Amino acid sequence: MLMLELDKYILHENLPLLEVANPQELDVFLADARTARFIRRRLSPHVAVLAPGQDAALLARLRKLGHTPKVLER
Amino acid sequence: MATLIHRFDHYLERLRADQLKKMARVWGGSNKLRKDENLALIQRGLDDPVEVRAAITRLSDLECTALALLKQLGGECNSSALAMALRASGCVPPAKNRYRADNSAVIQDLVDRGLLLSGYAYDPGSLGSSYSSYMSPLVFTDDRLLAHVTWSPEVKPLRLKPLSPPPATLERRPSAAALDVIGVLQGIDSLDGIGLTQKGTLRVSDVRKLNLALGWDKRAPTVNGLVFPEPATAFAYALFHSGLSKIRDDHVLVLTTAPEHFASLSYGEQVQSLLYGFTHATEWTEWGEEYRMGYNTSNLSMARMVLLMLLTALPEAGESFFSIEALDAAFFERVGEYFSLYSYSSPQPPYWYGKTPAEQERMMQEWRQKLRAQWLIQETPWLKAALMTWLYYLGIVALGMDNGTPVSFRLTELGRSVLQGAHMSTGRAGDEVQTAWIVQPNLEILVYLEHVTPEQLVFLEQHATRVGAQQHTAQYRLSQETVYAALEKGSTLERMLATLQTGSGAPLPQNVTVELREWAARRERMTLYQGARLLEFTDAAHRDAALEAGLRGAPVGEQFVLLASAVPDPAAHPRGVNYAKPLSRCLTVTEDGMVTLLRPDVDLVIEGELDLWAERRDATTWQLTSDSVCAALRAGARIEEALNWLEARFTGLLLPPFLRAALLAWAGAVTQTHLAEVVVLQCGQREVFDAIVGSPTLRSLLCGVLAPDLVLVNPAAVETLRAHLVWAGFDVADELKVKRR
Numbered sequence: 001m002l003m004l005e006l007d008k009y010i011l012h013e014n015l016p017l018l019e020v021a022n023p024q025e026l027d028v029f030l031a032d033a034r035t036a037r038f039i040r041r042r043l044s045p046h047v048a049v050l051a052p053g054q055d056a057a058l059l060a061r062l063r064k065l066g067h068t069p070k071v072l073e074r
Numbered sequence: 075m076a077t078l079i080h081r082f083d084h085y086l087e088r089l090r091a092d093q094l095k096k097m098a099r100v101w102g103g104s105n106k107l108r109k110d111e112n113l114a115l116i117q118r119g120l121d122d123p124v125e126v127r128a129a130i131t132r133l134s135d136l137e138c139t140a141l142a143l144l145k146q147l148g149g150e151c152n153s154s155a156l157a158m159a160l161r162a163s164g165c166v167p168p169a170k171n172r173y174r175a176d177n178s179a180v181i182q183d184l185v186d187r188g189l190l191l192s193g194y195a196y197d198p199g200s201l202g203s204s205y206s207s208y209m210s211p212l213v214f215t216d217d218r219l220l221a222h223v224t225w226s227p228e229v230k231p232l233r234l235k236p237l238s239p240p241p242a243t244l245e246r247r248p249s250a251a252a253l254d255v256i257g258v259l260q261g262i263d264s265l266d267g268i269g270l271t272q273k274g275t276l277r278v279s280d281v282r283k284l285n286l287a288l289g290w291d292k293r294a295p296t297v298n299g300l301v302f303p304e305p306a307t308a309f310a311y312a313l314f315h316s317g318l319s320k321i322r323d324d325h326v327l328v329l330t331t332a333p334e335h336f337a338s339l340s341y342g343e344q345v346q347s348l349l350y351g352f353t354h355a356t357e358w359t360e361w362g363e364e365y366r367m368g369y370n371t372s373n374l375s376m377a378r379m380v381l382l383m384l385l386t387a388l389p390e391a392g393e394s395f396f397s398i399e400a401l402d403a404a405f406f407e408r409v410g411e412y413f414s415l416y417s418y419s420s421p422q423p424p425y426w427y428g429k430t431p432a433e434q435e436r437m438m439q440e441w442r443q444k445l446r447a448q449w450l451i452q453e454t455p456w457l458k459a460a461l462m463t464w465l466y467y468l469g470i471v472a473l474g475m476d477n478g479t480p481v482s483f484r485l486t487e488l489g490r491s492v493l494q495g496a497h498m499s500t501g502r503a504g505d506e507v508q509t510a511w512i513v514q515p516n517l518e519i520l521v522y523l524e525h526v527t528p529e530q531l532v533f534l535e536q537h538a539t540r541v542g543a544q545q546h547t548a549q550y551r552l553s554q555e556t557v558y559a560a561l562e563k564g565s566t567l568e569r570m571l572a573t574l575q576t577g578s579g580a581p582l583p584q585n586v587t588v589e590l591r592e593w594a595a596r597r598e599r600m601t602l603y604q605g606a607r608l609l610e611f612t613d614a615a616h617r618d619a620a621l622e623a624g625l626r627g628a629p630v631g632e633q634f635v636l637l638a639s640a641v642p643d644p645a646a647h648p649r650g651v652n653y654a655k656p657l658s659r660c661l662t663v664t665e666d667g668m669v670t671l672l673r674p675d676v677d678l679v680i681e682g683e684l685d686l687w688a689e690r691r692d693a694t695t696w697q698l699t700s701d702s703v704c705a706a707l708r709a710g711a712r713i714e715e716a717l718n719w720l721e722a723r724f725t726g727l728l729l730p731p732f733l734r735a736a737l738l739a740w741a742g743a744v745t746q747t748h749l750a751e752v753v754v755l756q757c758g759q760r761e762v763f764d765a766i767v768g769s770p771t772l773r774s775l776l777c778g779v780l781a782p783d784l785v786l787v788n789p790a791a792v793e794t795l796r797a798h799l800v801w802a803g804f805d806v807a808d809e810l811k812v813k814r815r
Binding site for chain 1: 554558561562593596597598599600601602603604605606607608609610611612616620630631634636649650651652653654655657677678679681682683686705706708709710711
């Protein structure tokens with residue numbers, strides 16, 4: 001069984017994230033104020049943390065922009 | 075929908091000894107038993123499945139039919155309606171004495187036998203007045219009896235002569251009927267229900283919207299040339315009475331089943347539930363609003379039930395048609411003496427006291443002729459309308475036409491399946507998939523309704539948009555939106571391609587395959603996790619070591635791992651953040667908008683939230699400004715979000731009110747203040763103050779009272795006022811007395 005040192009990590013649960021295959025798409029979202037307002041922190045070129053409780057609003061925004069993200073439920 | 079408890083136990087104790095004596099006979103009771111003994115015998119019998127089965131073997135055909143009908147109706151029914159259905163079945167023997175052979179007599183016999191009870195709380199062994207269907211109570215049977223009812227109601231076949239084929243016929247395929255019904259469900263679903271008025275009727279505006287959504291432009295659209303009055307109203311109520319919709323607390327009629335789920339049922343199951351609903355939808359009539367005056371609503375339900383019984387009783391005749399006129403005559407023959415659409419009470423036979431048998435016979439014949447003449451005016455038009463509206467629309471009957479007028483009819487295969495239990499060659503769940511459509515390069519699918527199975531219809535409804543439907547064909551269109559929606563609901567690209575190809579019977583156009591693959595691939599390129607689990611390590615070395623040691627997940631950035639499965643030993647997490655719960659309060663906020671973050675690493679979102687609403691000053695300090703707040707609002711945020719967020723993260727009790735007012739003002743709330751240099755007169759003595767402000771001489775020097783001891787003075791008249799006050803002997807100080815808060 002894998003044992004992790006308890007003081008070496010923090011567990012973030014129920015965290016809304018957006019993952020993109022092409023980092024340029026995330027760049028575009030962050031440059032667009034109307035989309036960026038849902039993004040809280042970029043963790044990597046491909047992954048960003050979203051505002052809790054606003055994933056539905058972001059999904060609507062992404063759909064409006066013509067994107068079709070896969071939505072993975074909790 | 076059941077309104078009574080279907081167990082006799084609650085009611086038996088209210089029965090009299092003589093009633094219990096009769097009821098106990100079916101359980102082996104006799105006249106010698108006392109009331110309490112008969113009561114115990116009945117209760118024991120009902121509780122014992124072996125006794126129930128034995129009792130059932132002692133029932134007559136009429137009694138068996140009654141139980142089978144009640145089982146179909148959910149265990150309870152209006153007593154007059156049940157009597158009419160039994161008469162329609164042909165199981166009620168001709169009456170020796172017409173005066174005693176009213177509807178309640180038929181049912182009372184069943185009550186006396188212990189098979190039914192009435193809903194009269196004070197006397198469940200009685201049915202009340204016999205001649206008024208308006209007054210007739212509900213009757214019900216015990217669920218323990220119904221559990222052993224495995225047969226269908228016996229219906230004596232009608233003696234109707236098959237006709238030669240008519241010049242023209244109208245028939246709706248089950249798939250066409252199913253498509254339309256699914257369309258109605260989707261229409262109601264897309265409108266989020268149909269509103270009801272205070273009186274419980276459908277809101278006219280919502281009915282109009284549904285008509286528009288379904289392409290029913292007129293109040294009485296036609297289906298294959300046949301008028302169907304107020305179809306939106308008809309379906310709304312039929313769905314309600316069938317349990318496929320319900321009334322929400324806010325007085326809106328909403329679906330209880332998703333259109334996709336309804337579409338997955340076989341054609342027979344779909345129609346069966348709706349048939350029941352139409353039977354009881356007395357809020358709608360077959361011949362339109364303008365002819366509603368004068369008829370008895372409850373008798374309408376009875377008439378529909380009787381008609382279904384008669385259609386069930388049609389003789390087996392293959393594809394032959396029967397005359398509508400003959401059906402009407404059979405209808406009258408079975409129930410005409412006991413039923414009228416327009417009367418609350420059964421037709422009354424002539425009073426023949428003191429007449430000879432020959433005279434009685436002549437009077438009865440004349441009475442029957444009179445009834446028949448009235449029937450031809452009142453009930454016959456309704457019968458024709460019923461055949462041409464809901465029965466045709468649901469695909470139960472086909473019509474034989476002569477010069478555009480229906481003159482004959484027959485049950486369709488679907489009708490025979492639903493009403494007579496016949497085997498149906500198509501349209502059952504699990505039918506072998508067959509070639510049913512052509513997929514065109516423009517992404518449209520041309521569907522042949524004769525060949526499409528229910529499963530294929532469900533597939534189309536889930537993966538494409540229906541753009542049109544006619545008697546034999548329907549058109550659907552594939553689009554990125556429909557494919558995306560289907561994939562989001564669990565479909566797969568492989569299934570989509572395979573089903574389209576199988577239904578087409580030929581390879582799909584290449585561009586269609588390419589387009590579907592591209593749409594599916596586009597979805598894979600972006601993922602929105604609604605609730606991911608992320609481990610944040612102190613540094614990259616510890617993160618990488620954990621992955622090396624077997625931690626299952628994907629590395630993100632330098633310190634994170636997006637977990638693929640549950641964290642090992644989930645109980646031991648001393649440090650964690652759950653973003654589905656309220657996050658830590660970690661901010662201090664001052665009146666001038668300075669926000670300090672007390673713990674920078676409290677979670678992954680706080681700094682992003684601060685950057686959205688405020689300007690960063692240093693590593694732990696931000697300031698809310700008009701510019702920063704307005705920028706967030708221009709990006710689509712709402713000021714309520716900022717206020718809620720601050721209040722949720724603020725460590726104090728209350729957000730500074732002045733800052734709150736500033737935020738609202740930046741958001742556009744009108745906040746008017748006035749600042750000016752003024753001269754005021756203050757006098758703490760009420761009488762003197764009143765004398766000054768009330769003085770005709772001094773009033774002209776004053777501008778307005780600000781407080782009970784404060785009045786605004788015209789700046790140009792200050793010295794004049796001072797002179798008056800000095801003349802009056804008042805002390806005039808140059809400073810005000812102010813109480814500090």
